[in-house]
Amino acid sequence: MRYGINETLKKNQLSVTDSRKKILELFMRSNGALAHADIEHQSGTEFDRVTIYRTLQTFVEKGIIHTIPTADNSVRYALCKDECSEGHHHDNHVHFMCDDCGTTYCLDHVIAPQLSLPDGFNATRTDVVVSGKCKNCE
Amino acid sequence: MRYGINETLKKNQLSVTDSRKKILELFMRSNGALAHADIEHQSGTEFDRVTIYRTLQTFVEKGIIHTIPTADNSVRYALCKDECSEGHHHDNHVHFMCDDCGTTYCLDHVIAPQLSLPDGFNATRTDVVVSGKCKNCE
DNA sequence: TATGCTAATGCAACATTGTTGCAAAATAAT
DNA sequence: ATTATTTTGCAACAATGTTGCATTAGCATA
Ligand SMILES: [Mn+2]
Ligand SMILES: [Mn+2]
Ligand SMILES: [Zn+2]
Ligand SMILES: [Zn+2]
Numbered sequence: 001m002r003y004g005i006n007e008t009l010k011k012n013q014l015s016v017t018d019s020r021k022k023i024l025e026l027f028m029r030s031n032g033a034l035a036h037a038d039i040e041h042q043s044g045t046e047f048d049r050v051t052i053y054r055t056l057q058t059f060v061e062k063g064i065i066h067t068i069p070t071a072d073n074s075v076r077y078a079l080c081k082d083e084c085s086e087g088h089h090h091d092n093h094v095h096f097m098c099d100d101c102g103t104t105y106c107l108d109h110v111i112a113p114q115l116s117l118p119d120g121f122n123a124t125r126t127d128v129v130v131s132g133k134c135k136n137c138e
Numbered sequence: 139m140r141y142g143i144n145e146t147l148k149k150n151q152l153s154v155t156d157s158r159k160k161i162l163e164l165f166m167r168s169n170g171a172l173a174h175a176d177i178e179h180q181s182g183t184e185f186d187r188v189t190i191y192r193t194l195q196t197f198v199e200k201g202i203i204h205t206i207p208t209a210d211n212s213v214r215y216a217l218c219k220d221e222c223s224e225g226h227h228h229d230n231h232v233h234f235m236c237d238d239c240g241t242t243y244c245l246d247h248v249i250a251p252q253l254s255l256p257d258g259f260n261a262t263r264t265d266v267v268v269s270g271k272c273k274n275c276e
Numbered sequence: 277t278a279t280g281c282t283a284a285t286g287c288a289a290c291a292t293t294g295t296t297g298c299a300a301a302a303t304a305a306t
Numbered sequence: 307a308t309t310a311t312t313t314t315g316c317a318a319c320a321a322t323g324t325t326g327c328a329t330t331a332g333c334a335t336a
Contacts, residue, residue: 015303015312036293048315053294055313069207071265075293096259107259113251115266120273121234121245127209127267128253135258153332155284174322186286191323193284213322 002028012062012086019047023055024064033068033076033095033104066091068104069127078106092126098134105134140166150200150224157185161193162202171206171214171233171242204229206242207265216244230264236272243272 005024009016022043027034039052056077059065063084068076083090094110097103112126143162147154164180165172177190194215197203201222206214221228232248235241250264 017303017313019314049293050295050316051314067209067211069209069211069265069267071205071207071263073205073207073211073213075211094253094255096255096261099262105259107256110253110255112266113253115232115248115251115268117232117234117248117268118245118273120276121243121268122270122276123234123268124237124270125209125268127207127269128250129207129265129267130253130255130259130261130263131265132260132262135256138258138260153283155332157285187322188287188324189285196284 008064012064014058014062019043019051019055020058022046023052024059027065027077027079031103031105033078033106035074035076062086063089068095068106069129070095070097070104071129071131076104078104081108094128094130096130096132096134098137099131100133100137103134103136146202150202152196152200157189157193158196160184161190162197165203165215165217169241169243171216171244173212173214200224201227206233206244207267208233208235208242209267209269214242216242219246232266232268234268234270234272236275237269238271238275241272241274 003011005021005028006016008024009020014020023039026039026042036052036056039056040049043052056065060067060077063080063086065077066080066084066089068078070076080089080091091106092112094107094112096105096107098105107130112128115123115126117123141149143159143166144154146162147158152158160181161177164177174190174194177194178187181190194203198205198215201218201224203215204218204222204227206216208214218227218229229244230250232245232250234243234245236243245268250266253261253264255261
């Protein structure tokens with residue numbers, strides 16, 4: 001089960017502010033990942049652009065959200081699992097980006113495979129991003 | 139075996155210009171991927187920034203180079219295999235980005251795995267980007 | 277090799293995205 | 307309630323990428 005908004009902020013030693021509450025709420029409501037621009041639009045003129053950047057940065061550092069690499073090199077964010085914490089992400093699941101609607105999903109149950117790399121290469125992290133058509137755009 | 143510079147340009151119906159020759163040469167010489175900024179630096183003040191952008195775009199369209207998604211969402215490019223052509227890339231190999239030196243490698247012999255996705259999701263492309271320490275930075 | 281057509285380039289201007297410093301405001305601690 | 311600490315908004319800046327248009331270079335053909 002997922003924590004509530006204020007709970008999550010306090011658990012991570014963050015002061016509870018309007019922008020943090022609102023942005024975290026947007027993530028919790030959304031079924032896909034969010035880009036900076038999505039948040040800017042969905043929160044109206046409520047917050048400054050810079051505040052959104054800083055909030056996202058803080059959330060990533062605390063392990064509340066994670067970034068998603070995409071084939072078009074746009075930056076997207078999605079909620080982490082509860083086990084993630086400051087400096088320790090455990091988001092080794094696969095991501096899917098729909099070519100039609102652009103929605104980016106965390107496929108929580110599809111885990112990135114172990115790969116055997118050439119000699120001398122040592123992996124600390126493996127990101128898998130799949131593109132194609134999502135369940136709504138078939 | 140790989141084609142020469144003029145050969146590659148002509149094969150793709152591109153006129154042979156100074157900027158295209160120089161930029162293609164940089165890719166052929168480099169062992170890793172190149173970012174726009176790398177090319178800008180390595181070619182001095184020889185070409186306009188815009189020309190570099192347009193050349194990279196053209197090369198991608200023709201299947202001469204491909205883009206590489208990276209964990210830090212910076213845009214990088216590397217040479218395609220000879221089998222790639224206009225609109226048809228066949229670069230399903232894994233990419234590796236070194237956390238130390240930043241070099242990005244095409245691991246031509248490590249192929250992205252087939253994954254079984256949830257119902258309704260259809261993959262057309264799978265990008266795998268591995269981070270860690272490369273053979274020079276161990 | 278010279279000529280004309282077409283495509284590529286350079287430049288200027290603009291758009292988007294992200295960063296930094298600092299004073300004002302909001303939050304948390306006492 | 308008062309104070310100390312964090313966060314915010316604003317302005318200014320930096321980096322990255324895009325577009326329109328006049329000039330230039332490459333290419334085909336005579
Ligand atoms: Mn995810
Ligand atoms: Mn590659
Ligand atoms: Zn879709
Ligand atoms: Zn390295």
